[in-house]
Amino acid sequence: MFGTDGYANATMTKVCARAKLTERYFYESFSDLDALLVAVFENVIEEATEVVLAAVEDSPADARGRARAAIGAFVEFLTDDPRKARIAFVEALGSNALATRRYEAIATFADLLGDQARAFYGPPREAERTLRLSSFMLVGGLAETLIAWLGGKLDLTREELVDDCTDLFVATGEAALRISADR
Numbered sequence: 112m113f114g115t116d117g118y119a120n121a122t123m124t125k126v127c128a129r130a131k132l133t134e135r136y137f138y139e140s141f142s143d144l145d146a147l148l149v150a151v152f153e154n155v156i157e158e159a160t161e162v163v164l165a166a167v168e169d170s171p172a173d174a175r176g177r178a179r180a181a182i183g184a185f186v187e188f189l190t191d192d193p194r195k196a197r198i199a200f201v202e203a204l205g206s207n208a209l210a211t212r213r214y215e216a217i218a219t220f221a222d223l224l225g226d227q228a229r230a231f232y233g234p235p236r237e238a239e240r241t242l243r244l245s246s247f248m249l250v251g252g253l254a255e256t257l258i259a260w261l262g263g264k265l266d267l268t269r270e271e272l273v274d275d276c277t278d279l280f281v282a283t284g285e286a287a288l289r290i291s292a293d294r
Contacts, residue, residue: 114194118148118202145208152202152209155195156216160223162188167227174231174284179277181227182253186273189257200258217254221246228284238291245287249280 112121112129121144127134141147162184170180189196203213225246253276259265260272267275 113148113151113202114192114197117197118144118206145206148198148202148206149208149212152198152212152216155198156219158195159185159188159199160219163220163223174281175277177227177231178280178284179273182276182280183273185253186257186269186276190261190269193261196257196261200254200261204258217247217250220250224250232284232288238288241287241291245283249283252279 112126116125123134123137123144126144126147127137130137137147141150163181166180166184167177170177189199199216203209203216221243225242228242228246256265256272256276260267265272
């Protein structure tokens with residue numbers, strides 16, 4: 112319901128009717144609709160994380176191959192089921208209950224990206240500041256880019272979006288290494 116009708120149109124009665132549950136059963140698991148929305152969001156983020164990590168594990172060993180596998184898997188995950196994209200991006204932007212959780216999800220993905228970059232590039236300790244900064248910029252930027260693309264603001268096919276974002280991720284990673292080396 113959150114992924115199709117949106118949180119603003121959801122009520123306890125509608126959710127329970129669609130799930131074929133009584134409100135009593137609902138309250139055994141959730142305190143209110145906000146708690147359910149957070150749980151659904153967390154499930155989407157957990158699934159996305161698993162999909163991305165599996166794609167990276169099975170990807171080619173070069174920077175572009177790994178980045179493309181991760182970005183492609185993430186975009187595919189969100190676009191194959193538009194309800195998940197709506198929950199991850201649209202509903203997350205309009206919900207006070209999800210504001211903190213959305214930031215935490217971006218931080219988690221930035222940490223995952225940083226871990227992958229460390230494992231791939233093996234950046235020296237002095238690169239940590241630049242690595243952390245660029246990880247947040249890339250993950251946050253990808254999220255905002257996907258919101259724009261899903262909203263029809265970017266005239267790109269899914270493949271063009273993945274390819275262009277991949278190129279930007281790789282170029283940013285290489286630039287971050289150069290910046291750190293120059294310090």
